Amino acid sequence: MADQQKPTGPEKIPTRVFSAPSDVSAAVAAEIAELIREKAQRGEMCVLGLATGATPVGVYDELVRMHRQDGLSFANVITFNLDEYYPMCPQALQSYRLFMSEYLFDHIDIDPDNVHIPDGTLEEDAVHAYCLGYEEAISNAGGIDLQLLGIGRTGHIGFNEPGSSRDSITRLIALDYLTRLDASSDFFGLENVPIRAITMGVGTALGARRVIMMAFGENKAPIIARAVEGPITEAVAASFLQEHSDSTVMLDEAAAADLTRFKCPWVLGPVKWDDHLVRKAVTWLAQEVDKPVLKLTDEDYNENHLQELLASKGSAYKTSLEVFRTLQHTITGWPGGKPAEERLPGDIERSRDDVFPKRIVVFSPHPDDDVISMGGTLLRLVDQGHDVHVVYQTSGAIAVFDHDAIRYAELVTDVNCEFKIDPDDTARLEEKIGSFLRNKQPGQVDSPEVLALKTAIRCSEARAAGRYCGLPADNMHFLNMPFYETGRVRKSDLGDEDIDLVANLLKEVKPHQIYAAGDLSDPHGTHRMCLTALKRAMSEQLAGEAWFAACEIWLYRGAWQEWPLAEIEMAVPLSPGELARKRNAIFKHESQKDRALFPGRDQREFWQRAQGRNRTLANRYDKLGLAEYEAMEAFVSMDMESNQ
Numbered sequence: 001m002a003d004q005q006k007p008t009g010p011e012k013i014p015t016r017v018f019s020a021p022s023d024v025s026a027a028v029a030a031e032i033a034e035l036i037r038e039k040a041q042r043g044e045m046c047v048l049g050l051a052t053g054a055t056p057v058g059v060y061d062e063l064v065r066m067h068r069q070d071g072l073s074f075a076n077v078i079t080f081n082l083d084e085y086y087p088m089c090p091q092a093l094q095s096y097r098l099f100m101s102e103y104l105f106d107h108i109d110i111d112p113d114n115v116h117i118p119d120g121t122l123e124e125d126a127v128h129a130y131c132l133g134y135e136e137a138i139s140n141a142g143g144i145d146l147q148l149l150g151i152g153r154t155g156h157i158g159f160n161e162p163g164s165s166r167d168s169i170t171r172l173i174a175l176d177y178l179t180r181l182d183a184s185s186d187f188f189g190l191e192n193v194p195i196r197a198i199t200m201g202v203g204t205a206l207g208a209r210r211v212i213m214m215a216f217g218e219n220k221a222p223i224i225a226r227a228v229e230g231p232i233t234e235a236v237a238a239s240f241l242q243e244h245s246d247s248t249v250m251l252d253e254a255a256a257a258d259l260t261r262f263k264c265p266w267v268l269g270p271v272k273w274d275d276h277l278v279r280k281a282v283t284w285l286a287q288e289v290d291k292p293v294l295k296l297t298d299e300d301y302n303e304n305h306l307q308e309l310l311a312s313k314g315s316a317y318k319t320s321l322e323v324f325r326t327l328q329h330t331i332t333g334w335p336g337g338k339p340a341e342e343r344l345p346g347d348i349e350r351s352r353d354d355v356f357p358k359r360i361v362v363f364s365p366h367p368d369d370d371v372i373s374m375g376g377t378l379l380r381l382v383d384q385g386h387d388v389h390v391v392y393q394t395s396g397a398i399a400v401f402d403h404d405a406i407r408y409a410e411l412v413t414d415v416n417c418e419f420k421i422d423p424d425d426t427a428r429l430e431e432k433i434g435s436f437l438r439n440k441q442p443g444q445v446d447s448p449e450v451l452a453l454k455t456a457i458r459c460s461e462a463r464a465a466g467r468y469c470g471l472p473a474d475n476m477h478f479l480n481m482p483f484y485e486t487g488r489v490r491k492s493d494l495g496d497e498d499i500d501l502v503a504n505l506l507k508e509v510k511p512h513q514i515y516a517a518g519d520l521s522d523p524h525g526t527h528r529m530c531l532t533a534l535k536r537a538m539s540e541q542l543a544g545e546a547w548f549a550a551c552e553i554w555l556y557r558g559a560w561q562e563w564p565l566a567e568i569e570m571a572v573p574l575s576p577g578e579l580a581r582k583r584n585a586i587f588k589h590e591s592q593k594d595r596a597l598f599p600g601r602d603q604r605e606f607w608q609r610a611q612g613r614n615r616t617l618a619n620r621y622d623k624l625g626l627a628e629y630e631a632m633e634a635f636v637s638m639d640m641e642s643n644q
Contacts, residue, residue: 009260009261009267009268010229010260011228011229011259011260011261012228012229012242013227013228013241013242013244013247013248013249014247014248014249015228015248015249015250015251015256015259016248016249016250016251017251017252017253017256017259017262018250018251018252018253019252019253020252020253021058021216021252021528022058023252024058024214024216024250024251024252025056025057025058025059025061025062025214026058026062027250028056028059028148028212028214028250029058029059029062029063029066030062031146031212032048032059032063032146032148033063033066033070033072035145035146035210036072036073036074036076036077037072039076039145040073040075040076044076045076045077045078045114045141045142046076046077046078046145046146047077047078047079047080047138047141047142047143047144047145047146048077048078048079048080048144048145048146048147048148049079049080049081049082049144049146049147049148049200049205049208050079050080050081050082050100050104050148051081051082051148051149051150051158052081052082052083052096052099052100053150054216054525055150055214055215055216056148056150056214057103059148059214060103060104061103061493063104063108064103064104064107064108067107067108067109068107073109074108074109074110075109075110075111077110077114078114078116078141079110079114079115079116080116080134080137080138080141080144080200081096081100081116081117081118082149082157082158082159082199082200082205083096083118083158083159083197083198083199083200084096084097084117084118084119084120084197084198085120085193085194085196085197086118086120086122086127086172086194086196086197086198087120087121087194088120088121088194089120089121090120090121093186093445093488094183094186094187095120096117096118097117097120100115100117116134116137118130118134118170118198118199119198120198124172127172127198128171128172130198131169131170131171131172131198132170134170134200135169135170135204138204138207143207143208143209144205144207144208144209145208145209145210146208146209146210146211146212147205147206147208147210147211147212148212148214149205149211149212149213149214149238150213150214150215151213151215151220151223151224151227151238152179152182152223153178153179153182153219153220153223154176154178154179154223154236155223155226155227155235155236155237155238155239156176156179156237156238157202157205157213157237157238157241158199158200158201158202158205159173159175159179159197159198159199160173160199160200160201160202160205160237161173161174161175161176161179161237162176162234162235162236162237163234163235164201164202164234164237165202165203165234166202166203166206166234166240166243167201167202167203168201168202168203168204169200169201169203169204170198170199170200170201170204171198171199171201172196172197172198173196173197173198173199174195174196175193175194175195175196175197180193180195181603202237202240206240206241206243206244206247209246210246210247211241211244211246211247211248212247212248212249212250213227213238213241213247213248213249213250214249214250214251215249215250215251215252215255216251216252216254216255217252217254217255218254218255218257218519218561219560219561220251220254220255221254221255221256221257221258221259222258223236223238224249224251224255224256224258224259225258225259225260225263226239227239227241227249228242228249228259229259229260257564263284264281264284264305265277266281266305266306266308266309267305270308271308273308273309273312275326276566278309278313278319278322278323279323279326279327279566280564280566281306281309282296282319282320282323283323283327283565283566283624284566285300285301285304285306286623286624287565287620287623288304289304290623292623292624292625293320293323293324293327293624293625294317294320294321294324294625295625296316296320297316298310298315298316300316301316301319324624324625324626327565327621327624327626328626329348330568330569330570330571331571331572331573331621331626331627331632332348332350332570332571332572333380333572333573334353334380334384335352335377335380335381335554335570335572335635336352336356336357336358336360336380336381336384336386336513337350337352337353337354337355337356337358338350338353338356339353339356340353351552352512352513352552355512356385357384357385357386357387358386358387358511358512358513359386359387359389359509359510359511359512359513360381360386360387360388360389360511360512360513360514360515361389361390361391361505361506361509361511361513361514361515362374362378362388362389362390362391362514362515363391363393363502363514363515363516363517363530363534364390364391364392364393364462364517365393365394365517365526365527365530366392366393366394366396366399366458366526367392367394367395367396367458367459367461367462367589368396368461368462368465368586368589368592368606369517369527369558370390370392370465371465371469371582371585371586371588371589372558372559372586372606372607372609372610373517373519373556373557373558373559373610373633374515374556374633374635375469375581375582375585375586375610376572376574376578376579376581376582376614376631376633377515377556377572377633377635378390378469378585379469379470379578379581379582379585380572380578382469382470382471383470387475388471388475389471389475389476389477389509389511390462390466390471390475390476390477391477391479391502391505392459392462392476392477392478392479393479393481393484393502393530393533394479394480394481394484394485394526394530395451395454395455395458395459395478395480395484395485396455396458397446397451397454397455397458397485397487398446398451398454398487398488399458399591399592400454400457400458400591401591402437402440404457404591405433405437405450405453405454405457406434406437406438408453408456408457409429409433409434409437409453410434412429413429413434416429432447432449432450433447433449433450433453436449436450437450445487445488446487451485451487455480457591458589458591459478461588461589461590461591461592462476462478462589463476464588465585465586465588465589468581468584468585468588469585477505479501479502479505481497481498481501481502481530481533482495482497482498483495483498483529483533484526491525491526491529494529494532494533494536498533499533499536499537499540499541500537500541502533502534502537503537503540503541503542506537506538506542506548507541507542507545510545510547511547511551512547512550512551512552513551513552513553513554514534514551514552514553514554515553515554515555515556515635516530516531516534516553516554516555516556516638517530517531517555517556517557517558518531518555518556518557518636518638519556519557519558519560519561527558531555552637553637553638554570554635554636554637554638555635555636555637555638556633556634556635557634558610559606559609559610559613562613562616562617562634563634563635563636565620565621565624567636568634568635568636569635569636569637570634570635570636570637571617571621571632571633571634571635572632572633572634572635573618573627573629573630573631573632574614574618574629574630574631574632574633575629575630576630578630578631579611579614579615579630579631582610582611582614583607583610583611586606586607586610587607589606592606593605593606593607611631614631614632614633615630615631617631617632617633617634618630618631618632
């Protein structure tokens with residue numbers, strides 16, 4: 001359900017917020033379909049401005065479904081895409097023309113002559129005239145009826161980088177470093193990303209009669225807040241939507257998190273206070289005034305829009321004390337429960353203390369997410385005697401550098417020679433792997449043999465990390481879920497086999513606790529898809545299982561972002577020694593160390609990100625007036641009905 005459609009408080013663009021990305025995609029697709037049908041009934045062409053990237057994929061999937069199942073025809077549709085890299089071959093994996101064909105155009109009845117995508121193959125001296133022709137084609141079509149937009153980390157729409165003017169038109173543009181960095185994973189390295197692109201201008205996109213901008217994930221929250229609530233500025237091209245007469249921003253809850261009505265709704269007026277909102281307000285206030293929770297005064301509450309809360313509770317100290325105790329109760333050194341013989345006077349008895357030791361399943365989307373995201377907690381669970389299983393959901397094969405694969409192939413060749421293994425086997429290895437890799441072009445999909453080698457590399461590293469953490473070999477499970485095994489950054493849709501693999505593993509282990517990745521900022525959506533597979537396995541195959549009814553499910557976040565303080569339900573403290581052990585476990589993933597192939601937006605190594613995030617969280621707890629620890633890992637319980 002949409003949360004709100006009209007601007008609220010400081011929001012300067014109508015903004016609708018939905019519980020999940022799929023709900024956003026369905027709503028956008030429904031509006032596009034309605035427009036197409038209305039135009040068709042009037043005998044008119046419908047002109048759509050389309051975007052690429054991960055964000056609109058769900059919209060295109062839904063439009064394809066409507067075409068196949070509901071009879072939605074695109075015979076009266078003309079499309080103009082926002083942009084294309086320059087130079088770019090149409091058949092290249094990173095080509096937006098190929099993207100649009102794969103996700104939309106090859107599956108609908110649109111006239112190919114009505115499809116317009118900037119041409120990345122032009123000679124440079126022909127680009128300017130081509131761009132003017134693109135503008136003329138839009139004008140000749142009657143202008144764009146509905147323009148679909150995403151938003152980049154710099155606030156760009158299309159490839160309109162910071163500094164793009166409000167009246168800019170289709171042109172060749174130099175790409176910002178951050179934009180190229182964000183695209184580097186698609187090109188298997190920053191050095192392979194084009195430095196230029198052809199893009200519609202801000203003025204061209206905003207010339208559409210209707211504009212919809214979409215965004216998903218907590219990593220988009222800061223720039224969405226700037227675009228929707230901040231000043232209009234060339235530094236954030238998306239902020240120009242504030243001047244459009246019919247624009248709407250459509251978000252999932254994670255992308256909306258920094259909007260005032262979600263971050264601190266009490267500043268907008270009266271709210272309905274519940275325990276969660278009180279906790280959110282008090283932790284927000286403590287950070288705003290830079291005080292421990294128990295040092296907050298009546299004046300602090302009154303001067304920061306919390307007069308109503310203070311009046312309902314009676315005093316600052318009473319309110320703060322309630323929240324302080326709640327925060328205190330989130331901290332536990334026994335994430336799997338504490339046996340009776342270990343309990344001390346005054347210990348809080350928790351529901352998870354009932355069964356000890358427990359069978360525990362830790363889902364790791366990639367082969368290193370377990371130790372990066374919750375390595376300290378994993379070590380605790382093993383050390384405390386639980387039967388811990390780690391389930392590696394995907395192979396992570398595409399994240400192995402080619403030079404590492406060559407090194408391992410050479411090692412196998414040397415071993416074969418040393419032990420006098422059949423020389424024909426060695427020759428075949430060189431032919432199928434070594435020769436392929438040495439002649440591989442940037443972005444070329446790996447051969448099945450190379451993917452198998454890279455899978456073996458990630459698997460061996462995961463086993464090494466698991467052994468270091470004390471996991472028995474039989475407790476490390478490699479699902480290699482099929483949706484991931486495309487050899488490309490873009491993945492397939494989840495299929496029944498993916499869901500069955502997850503469900504069957506859980507039926508076999510029958511865990512008392514499950515840990516899974518709950519972060520949505522993973523650049524390629526693998527974490528999101530792995531969590532969706534887990535949810536579907538639970539709802540479709542496990543709901544009637546007796547053991548599942550009593551199972552606890554905890555979500556962690558990884559290298560990308562931490563849970564907000566007010567959301568955390570379990571915080572596991574780590575000593576300096578435990579943090580060092582976690583770091584050593586991460587080091588076992590040698591192919592991802594020093595320089596990962598898909599580092600995302602943070603250029604630090606994964607161990608540095610994890611260590612920094614864990615120490616920062618401990619510092620935030622300390623500043624609230626709680627116990628001081630070296631580091632902490634945080635978890636929230638999973639709500640099957642929501643996006644988390």
